[in-house]
Amino acid sequence: MIFTLMQFDFLKRLFIKAPVKKTEVLRTVKREYTKAEYPAIPSSEKLLAEAKTLLIAQQADHLASVLKVRWNSRMRSTAGMAYWRQSLITLNPRLAEFGEEEIQRTLRHELAHLLAHDRAKGRRISPHGAEWKRACRDLGLKDEKRTHELPLPRRTVARKLFYRCPSCAVEIARVKPLSRGAACVRCCRKHNRGRYDACYRFEKVESKMLKAGV
Ligand SMILES: [Zn+2]
Numbered sequence: 001m002i003f004t005l006m007q008f009d010f011l012k013r014l015f016i017k018a019p020v021k022k023t024e025v026l027r028t029v030k031r032e033y034t035k036a037e038y039p040a041i042p043s044s045e046k047l048l049a050e051a052k053t054l055l056i057a058q059q060a061d062h063l064a065s066v067l068k069v070r071w072n073s074r075m076r077s078t079a080g081m082a083y084w085r086q087s088l089i090t091l092n093p094r095l096a097e098f099g100e101e102e103i104q105r106t107l108r109h110e111l112a113h114l115l116a117h118d119r120a121k122g123r124r125i126s127p128h129g130a131e132w133k134r135a136c137r138d139l140g141l142k143d144e145k146r147t148h149e150l151p152l153p154r155r156t157v158a159r160k161l162f163y164r165c166p167s168c169a170v171e172i173a174r175v176k177p178l179s180r181g182a183a184c185v186r187c188c189r190k191h192n193r194g195r196y197d198a199c200y201r202f203e204k205v206e207s208k209m210l211k212a213g214v
């Protein structure tokens with residue numbers, strides 16, 4: 001999504017000043033995850049380095065030198081954004097729930113906006129037009145869809161494993177099985193000073209839809 005001049009100052013205040021802290025990210029992601037279980041979020045430095053390499057391969061050296069990539073935990077269902085005035089890409093930390101592939105896809109989608117804009121040299125181009133599509137292909141994205149939304153419907157299909165804490169009855173949904181003996185962090189904290197206690201091991205429960213927002 002490319003933003004207009006009017007929105008620029010507002011967005012600058014929103015996105016530029018507060019760096020995304022890791023603790024913040026963990027607090028705002030879906031509640032069924034405990035800190036220990038939340039999927040790893042790649043460092044923005046690593047993503048930035050990858051994006052720079054992609055740009056340099058396209059002879060966009062200047063853009064590569066000014067590019068910025070940030071995680072933004074305030075994003076809700078938007079997967080990523082590109083701000084060409086700031087050469088900035090912001091990504092939703094929830095992307096980590098969908099795996100590395102989805103992070104890479106979104107990074108390239110947004111990078112294609114910046115690359116297309118850079119190549120246009122001030123000429124007006126449509127956000128998801130021919131120039132953007134060409135930039136997508138150049139960055140290794142084939143058949144990219146014009147959406148910035150997180151692939152939420154896939155998540156409900158993908159999560160097939162459900163576990164419950166025998167003590168507090170919290171339920172969690174997982175794509176991959178929990179590691180053997182994984183215990184409820186909340187109960188270990190509350191009843192065992194944060195140390196592991198096998199009493200609070202998650203039990204596998206029948207597949208069912210979890211309540212929205214749990
Ligand atoms: Zn887009």
Ligand SMILES: [Zn+2]
Nearest residue numbers: 165168184187
């Ligand atoms: Zn518990």
